[in-house]
Amino acid sequence: MSKNQSPGGRRHGGGHGTMHLPLQKPKHFKKTFNRLLGYLRPHVGVLITVFAAAVLSTLFSILAPKLMGDATTRLFEGMMNKIRGVPGAQMDFDYIWNIVVTLIVLYVLSSLFMYVMQYLMSGVSQKMVYTLRRQVNEKLARLPVRYFDTHPYGDVLSRAVNDSENISNTLSQSLTTSITSIVTLLGVLVMMLTISPLLTVVLLVTIPLSLVGIKGIAGRSQLYFKQQQERIGKLNGHVEEMFTGHQVVKAFNREPQAINTFKEINGSLYHSAWKAQFLSGIIMPMMMFIGNIGYVLISVVGGMLVINRTIQIGDIQAFIQYARQFGQPLNQIANISNIIQSTIASAERIFEILDEEEDTPDLPEPAVLPEPRGHVRFEQVSFRYKADQPLIEQMNIDAAAGSSIAIVGPTGAGKTTLINLLMRFYDCDAGRITIDGVDIKTLKRDALHHLFGIVLQDTWLFSGTIRENIAYGREKATEEEIVRAAAAAHADHFIRTLPDGYDTIINEEGSNLSQGQKQLLTIARALLADPVILILDEATSSVDTRTEVHIQKAMQTLMKNRTSFVIAHRLSTIRESDLILVMNHGHVVEQGTHTTLLEKGGFYADLYNSQFENNDQKQITG
Structure with a gap:
């Protein structure tokens, strides 16, 4: 599992704080x-x-x-x-x-x-x-x-x-x-x-010594600080993986290996951090040492000048204070040069976005569907994510308004890609897709997306109340509409059993609800939107069999007079579909009803029979 580590915080101000960061x-x-x-x-x-x-x-x-x-x-x-x-x-x-x-x-x-x-x-x-x-x-x-x-x-x-x-x-x-x-x-x-050119020369002679020392030490410490940041990232990634997958770790008794990996990364981090801090810690004592040498020289030479009445004793005091002030901006300028490099790099990353x-921008005068019905056609559609890897080639689909279309096929067949093209998350390379005879490229994107309601296999709920999450499906939805959508999705009952009902707060990870309950809420959200076209990407995969039966009955009622695209892996859930599209390697290899495809004895029949043979085998061995 790859983790993207965010840059760490950095210190500002005088001293050498900024040297503690990789440039x-x-x-x-x-x-x-x-x-x-x-x-x-x-x-x-x-x-x-x-x-x-x-x-x-x-x-x-x-x-x-x-x-x-x-x-x-x-x-x-x-x-x-x-x-x-x-x-x-x-x-x-x-x-x-x-x-x-x-x-x-x-x-x-x-x-x-x-x-x-x-x-x-x-x-x-x-x-x-x-x-x-x-x-x-x-x-x-x-x-x-x-x-x-x-x-x-x-x-x-x-x-x-x-x-x-x-x-x-x-x-x-x-x-x-x-x-x-x-x-x-x-x-x-x-x-x-103005006080003494001679004392000024004496002070300036000591500066190159400090600059050479800083450059040498900072260069070495920079290497170790970079290693430290990398190993902090690796340690964070390991800890996150182990905590998010703690059940799997425990189930397979991998705690000793996880602890050993942590010890190894933590030990490596310790050595890098110790060397980095040690080297950077030398800089200040070295600066103080060289600075004190400068003060000694100034005091000796200045004392001789006072004895000779070349300057006043108060001028020596002022000069020593100026000498202290002179070293500070040199350190700050050296540190700021690194900060500016890092800042410009940050700006560059933002500008890249x-x-x-x-x-592709919407047309100046986009087409409008005053009364959309949901008749969808794919006409000679071709698409590929990479130029040298064809995925969908000359696909033709005709989904009548109000029909339910099931899309089945093995992993990588192009099922989700078909939906991405339909919602214009991607534009097809050739051919066209129409809704009620209008090319979707001529519609405004937001108007196109308003036609769809979508329920994905991976649930997405934000931190807020259950009511707010369902109402996300339609702006300014009333309480009655929210409850009606929840009831249609068979979510109303479990919601009312919660201590705060519809006011129950869903936490950031959604861990206070089961996966099935979260899926029911996303279905309710899609139903509240009352779309012309409904997209269900294995929407019932995370609910138990009994709940699935209720949802399927509700779906059959809700999909009447609404064009529905159902991506399914469990073929038993799509028997009643008006049209089944069987995809393989980006092509619709078969299409028809459940009965006609079984009678044909082709690719769909093999998928269907193998799935039920596996289920029967599981029941026998169980």
Whole structure:
């Protein structure tokens, strides 16, 4: 069983959190980046304000160390004058108090502009991602069934949810962080140069050492983090399989093998995670070590400059603070470059959905069936899923309005494909299909689908009340109509025995109902829709024999004056059908009533007899 793993969450902000994720690189960075920028163009005015707020917030915070250095210098000078006994020497507290007030104002303004920046950027990112999600949702509604047949639902879900969330997080956090990081880097560099070009050179000499170390360690840790993500996915897949199939595992006494498999995957995950965390954990101590070397050099050289009266002692304090600030944006920029790569890759995955080929559009002036009767004809219809593998070739079927058509045949004969073509989930390659003489390609798709009611072998119920699930068959259905449909499907009795009756909540997995009960609800849903054409894909396969008899009687009544297509594997359920189509390898090899086909002694007779011989053999051996 293959599992589609969703990308894990990621951390944002300073430090090295983003190095803990495998880097997902886009295929076409520039093209995707430019396209993503297109979603930001409607918000240019807000983005300019965001940029201005980020610059002002950063500049105000950059000025603070210099002012604190000036205060330190004035305090030091006053203290030294007192020690030297300079007449009238005293501490200039008015000057220092003015600096304190100025610093408070600067920090308040910096915080205020930072708040404005984050607030506006959050709004832009959410509006942009809202647009992307809406476009993806609308696109999925327009995509053909072929797309969903060839793309795992987990992958589609990951693109629609996780990838859009990835873009949102980058815009709201990493984009503003990158702006402030660049402004901080440039501003701090300018301030350091104004204090002392020599100390600035001393600091810059230590930076290449840290960058080389980060690159070497991050490269190795990236490999182990990628292994960690892969093994987490494998572990999740194994656990999900074992829990969903726990009854089978227990029935075949495979618990020891399941536990051993878990231990093996878990052990592999442990080793990868330990190595990844260990290597990434080295980065911060290494940065601190190199940074401390830089501080030592600055202190030694700065002390010599102070002794020589080249700079003031407060300037050394300010410079050390700037040196600390200088390293942080370098780390953030390195991390953000990886985040941007991953974000563009996420955008690329979303754009791949948006660029998928859609269903053939409806005609500008589609045909209308004012009073549909349900006369269905297949005229020389041919179809193949793959160009080199023919499936249906020149099929001809004539189903009169109100007749019941049974479709039988071995697995892979093309039974479900026939229904997919009829509902125009796929378009036929040649020939045409008509309803009441009108080619279905000339009808609007939603109008065509309104003609059908369908009950599949695999039940689908959503989390909600039983009443809501039945009412899904027709919008604005009344309580009386819902109950009548449930009664016709022989579901009303079991519904009323439930504690909350029609208000019973069906849980997410539908596990609080039996498979047969769920099937009865889907039948009731289809009956409520009151379609012109009814499609039953082995609709009674999951109910017991007694319930099946009741349903068959109800179906016979309900299928009167309604064209019905019944895909059946148990041939005993289709004896009363008006027409039986026997399919094999995409061709209708026989057609007729149950009696005429048995008398013919052909393919259908062999299927029918072999099925009942098997049943008789089971009864004898039982």
